[in-house]
Amino acid sequence: MIKYDRFQLSNGLRVLVHHDENTPMVVVDVMYDVGARDENPGKTGFAHLFEHLMFGGSVHIPEYDEPLQRAGGENNAYTTNDLTNYYCSLPADNIETAFWLESDRMLSLAFSKKSLDVQRKVVVEEFREHYINKPYGDVWHQLRALAYHVHPYRWMTIGKEVSHIEEATLEDVKGFFAKHYTPANAILVVAGNITTDKVKALAEKWFGNIPGGVRYNRELPMEPEQTSARKKEIHADVPLDAFYKCWHMSGRLDKRYYMADLASDILGGSSSSRLYQRLVKEKKLFSQIGCHHFGSIDAGLMAIEGKLIKGVDMLAAEAAVEEELTQMKNELPSEKELQKVKNKTESMMAFEDMSLTNRANSLANYELLGDAGLMNSELGRYLEVTAGDIREECSRIFQESNSSTLYYFSKK
Amino acid sequence: MYSALKGRHRIALKGRYPIALKGRHPKAPGALKKLTLQKTALNRKKEPAIVEAVKMDLHLKPYDHFVLDNHIPVYAIEAGTQDVMQVELVFFAGNSYEDQNLVASATNAMLKNGTSKKSAFEISEYVDFYGAYLSTNCYNETATVTLHCLTRYLPDLLPLINEMVSDPVFPEQELEIYKMNMKQRLEVNLKKCDVVAERLIDEHLYGAEHPYGKNSSIEAYNALQVDQLKTFFERYYRNGTCIAFCAGHLPADIAPLLNKYIGTLPVSEQKPKEKSLIYRPSAEKKFRVMNDPSGVQGAIRIGRPFPSRHHPDYQKVQVLNTLFGGFFGSRLMSNIREDKGYTYGIFSFIQNHINDTALVISTEAGRDVCEAAIKEVYLEMKRLRDESVPAEELDLVRNYLMGTILGDLDGPFHIISRWKNIILSGLDDKYFYRFIDIIRNVTPAELQELANKYYRDDDFYELVVI
Numbered sequence: 001m002i003k004y005d006r007f008q009l010s011n012g013l014r015v016l017v018h019h020d021e022n023t024p025m026v027v028v029d030v031m032y033d034v035g036a037r038d039e040n041p042g043k044t045g046f047a048h049l050f051e052h053l054m055f056g057g058s059v060h061i062p063e064y065d066e067p068l069q070r071a072g073g074e075n076n077a078y079t080t081n082d083l084t085n086y087y088c089s090l091p092a093d094n095i096e097t098a099f100w101l102e103s104d105r106m107l108s109l110a111f112s113k114k115s116l117d118v119q120r121k122v123v124v125e126e127f128r129e130h131y132i133n134k135p136y137g138d139v140w141h142q143l144r145a146l147a148y149h150v151h152p153y154r155w156m157t158i159g160k161e162v163s164h165i166e167e168a169t170l171e172d173v174k175g176f177f178a179k180h181y182t183p184a185n186a187i188l189v190v191a192g193n194i195t196t197d198k199v200k201a202l203a204e205k206w207f208g209n210i211p212g213g214v215r216y217n218r219e220l221p222m223e224p225e226q227t228s229a230r231k232k233e234i235h236a237d238v239p240l241d242a243f244y245k246c247w248h249m250s251g252r253l254d255k256r257y258y259m260a261d262l263a264s265d266i267l268g269g270s271s272s273s274r275l276y277q278r279l280v281k282e283k284k285l286f287s288q289i290g291c292h293h294f295g296s297i298d299a300g301l302m303a304i305e306g307k308l309i310k311g312v313d314m315l316a317a318e319a320a321v322e323e324e325l326t327q328m329k330n331e332l333p334s335e336k337e338l339q340k341v342k343n344k345t346e347s348m349m350a351f352e353d354m355s356l357t358n359r360a361n362s363l364a365n366y367e368l369l370g371d372a373g374l375m376n377s378e379l380g381r382y383l384e385v386t387a388g389d390i391r392e393e394c395s396r397i398f399q400e401s402n403s404s405t406l407y408y409f410s411k412k
Numbered sequence: 413m414y415s416a417l418k419g420r421h422r423i424a425l426k427g428r429y430p431i432a433l434k435g436r437h438p439k440a441p442g443a444l445k446k447l448t449l450q451k452t453a454l455n456r457k458k459e460p461a462i463v464e465a466v467k468m469d470l471h472l473k474p475y476d477h478f479v480l481d482n483h484i485p486v487y488a489i490e491a492g493t494q495d496v497m498q499v500e501l502v503f504f505a506g507n508s509y510e511d512q513n514l515v516a517s518a519t520n521a522m523l524k525n526g527t528s529k530k531s532a533f534e535i536s537e538y539v540d541f542y543g544a545y546l547s548t549n550c551y552n553e554t555a556t557v558t559l560h561c562l563t564r565y566l567p568d569l570l571p572l573i574n575e576m577v578s579d580p581v582f583p584e585q586e587l588e589i590y591k592m593n594m595k596q597r598l599e600v601n602l603k604k605c606d607v608v609a610e611r612l613i614d615e616h617l618y619g620a621e622h623p624y625g626k627n628s629s630i631e632a633y634n635a636l637q638v639d640q641l642k643t644f645f646e647r648y649y650r651n652g653t654c655i656a657f658c659a660g661h662l663p664a665d666i667a668p669l670l671n672k673y674i675g676t677l678p679v680s681e682q683k684p685k686e687k688s689l690i691y692r693p694s695a696e697k698k699f700r701v702m703n704d705p706s707g708v709q710g711a712i713r714i715g716r717p718f719p720s721r722h723h724p725d726y727q728k729v730q731v732l733n734t735l736f737g738g739f740f741g742s743r744l745m746s747n748i749r750e751d752k753g754y755t756y757g758i759f760s761f762i763q764n765h766i767n768d769t770a771l772v773i774s775t776e777a778g779r780d781v782c783e784a785a786i787k788e789v790y791l792e793m794k795r796l797r798d799e800s801v802p803a804e805e806l807d808l809v810r811n812y813l814m815g816t817i818l819g820d821l822d823g824p825f826h827i828i829s830r831w832k833n834i835i836l837s838g839l840d841d842k843y844f845y846r847f848i849d850i851i852r853n854v855t856p857a858e859l860q861e862l863a864n865k866y867y868r869d870d871d872f873y874e875l876v877v878i
Contacts, residue, residue, distance in 0.1 A: 020493065022466075024822070025822055060456035065741055067459050069811065069812040069815070070811050070812070071465070072462075072811050072816075074812070074816055090815060090816055094462045094465075097462055100460050107456070118752070121754070122755070125753070125777065128708045128778070133707055135603040206454070214819075219413050237706065239603060271532075273577045286587065287593040288593065307596060307600070309592065309596070336541070339541070340541045345543060347496075347542075348543070353493070354493070354494050407874075
């Protein structure tokens with residue numbers, strides 16, 4: 001049971017406090033309700049580039065990191081298709097340093113030209129390192145574009161192309177900040193050795209007089225139901241053939257999400273999962289294979305990806321995957337198998353919650369979803385799923401007409 | 413490993429910088445734009461008062477220690493808020509002990525792949541059913557079997573651990589699958605410039621006959637035979653030496669439980685004799701390798717030999733190296749990322765080895781700026797040698813280091829991991845406190861002297877792989 005208090009400032013900032021006196025540290029986590037899905041299709045990758053610029057100095061403080069490091073703290077940040085999260089961890093005695101830093105950059109950035117110039121380059125190198133200069137690095141660029149035609153999930157967080165990042169201007173930066181980086185669009189979570197009263201006082205002091213801004217009204221085009229299978233072939237300089245296939249699934253808040261999540265564990269979560277056991281160990285068609293989904297807030301994707309054993313025919317490999325899916329659609333998983341993935345989920349949450357940073361981060365995430373209480377109640381939603389639910393959900397998801405397939409061939 | 417597990421939110425982490433790095437230190441962004449904001453009495457330019465982290469009292473929680481009936485020593489840390497724990501068996505069965513390349517890692521990996529009573533599938537299904545995580549890892553000196561589980565399931569899982577390390581059967585079929593899959597994985601990895609660079613720099617630094625310098629190969633996988641694994645197992649596991657570490661919310665009967673399932677293993681008290689280490693570093697020092705002509709980045713590794721943790725310079729250089737390239741606010745990061753934008757991340761570190769090791773600078777940079785980035789690395793070394801470190805910068809590093817250690821001591825798994833390093837390296841219990849003392853008191857003059865000893869251009873091997 002993770003206990004927390006919740007209150008809201010008059011400018012709209014939502015604040016959550018998780019008290020844990022077993023640690024000498026505090027974590028201050030600020031989550032902004034903006035991600036790559038909120039970008040202009042002609043300027044993708046911007047939410048993430050912006051995240052880098054949040055460290056280029058704020059209106060009253062020329063440098064973010066130095067004071068934090070002097071206070072014995074450290075920080076990181078990440079951007080997803082749905083949200084942007086900034087968090088720092090420091091000795092509880094020095095908590096006010098984090099409030100000072102985070103509130104100033106919520107108030108306003110310095111909008112430094114130099115910072116933009118440098119971070120554009122840094123992000124381009126990040127783009128190259130992860131998505132261009134790696135074998136199979138472009139897979140999810142391809143698959144997202146295949147699976148989504150309308151919804152902004154059709155591009156990756158890093159962006160559709162390098163040029164979008166290279167062309168970002170200071171005007172873009174200012175506009176983005178004004179629209180999204182306001183108390184009304186943010187969540188502050190403080191976790192660790194600190195009381196709610198102290199957090200209330202600090203939050204009022206440092207964040208209380210920041211203009212609330214307008215709550216961003218997200219009106220994203222929802223992806224229409226897919227009605228026919230989509231397929232694409234790639235021939236690239238990679239050593240092995242690889243198979244990728246994805247299907248549309250429900251969004252994060254739908255109760256079907258939990259059925260799909262457990263189904264993905266049964267299929268491909270570990271070395272006792274079906275795909276691994278049947279296709280890697282027994283049939284020896286793949287050297288590795290997995291099933292996962294993206295956990296995205298809007299309707300997401302369930303995916304199976306695997307590398308083929310040399311000499312195995314792509315269509316034979318696909319047929320073997322389909323055979324497993326057919327079984328999921330036609331037969332109930334055994335009670336033991338279902339219990340296994342539920343136990344795994346419970347255990348995953350317990351391990352995740354060991355870390356104070358994870359607890360703070362999870363609370364922010366659930367609050368962004370609309371209910372921080374899910375922190376403690378979500379396991380219940382998993383435990384309610386029945387074998388029949390899994391079979392039905394698999395029948396809904398794993399239809400050929402709902403799928404996008406990428407055959408990734410080795411050129412050699 | 414439990415850290416590799418999916419999270420509640422399945423977030424594909426896209427950190428602000430590569431996760432191996434900590435902190436940051438951007439250059440001053442120039443004149444700030446004045447904004448007209450609402451009137452407030454709050455002075456936002458004034459930094460709140462802080463308690464300096466260097467003044468904080470840091471304690472490494474002492475371990476509980478007991479010895480099982482078969483003389484296996486156990487080191488235990490009881491701490492944590494969640495009902496979870498880990499048990500790790502460390503065998504002296506790393507690749508330093510093998511006569512043939514990859515035998516140690518294959519033996520270790522195959523412990524999970526079948527006993528006389530359970531198939532590989534049954535083992536993993538059993539572990540998964542209890543929501544546990546079982547991992548095997550082979551290092552240079554040691555090879556481990558690690559269990560992470562909910563505390564209440566420990567009694568169900570320990571018998572399996574016992575079975576795995578006392579009765580593995582190394583099925584032929586499983587070894588063939590392992591070989592095939594590892595070879596395919598290697599082929600993909602060899603397309604990556606960073607992987608190739610890491611392999612090569614170790615070969616140059618230590619020589620391919622040294623356990624720290626040898627690498628996997630298709631041929632070495634092909635040569636693996638079940639009998640070699642069985643022989644290695646007999647010698648280094650069944651008749652080998654083992655140390656156990658456990659941490660977390662431990663059950664009250666941890667000692668009898670461990671005694672029943674681990675204390676009955678037929679191990680030896682005598683640590684196996686290590687092979688004498690053959691250092692054969694390359695005569696040449698500079699290399700440019702073209703691995704992928706279409707590559708858009710180069711992997712840069714610049715490294716030099718460095719003594720083990722037992723050397724009196726080691727901990728002082730840890731401070732110096734943090735300042736140089738060990739955290740986000742370091743000189744390398746400030747210059748090469750935050751000023752020049754040549755890379756997503758650059759860092760300098762001492763390789764985590766038990767014996768004599770190496771100091772390595774590592775980055776992936778744009779193909780056309782690799783040489784410029786290397787030049788800056790040497791310029792930063794020169795600055796370290798020629799100029800005394802400003803007191804303010806050193807103070808920041810002192811506070812940063814103390815703060816991160818404080819944060820890192822949070823949680824039983826981190827604490828036991830620090831102890832494990834100390835114990836396996838054969839260091840004493842005061843090692844941690846000596847480091848705290850050095851962080852607080854090392855002087856700019858000492859650091860400059862060390863820079864002149866260890867950061868000399870000519871001592872470094874230098875490698876770019878595109």
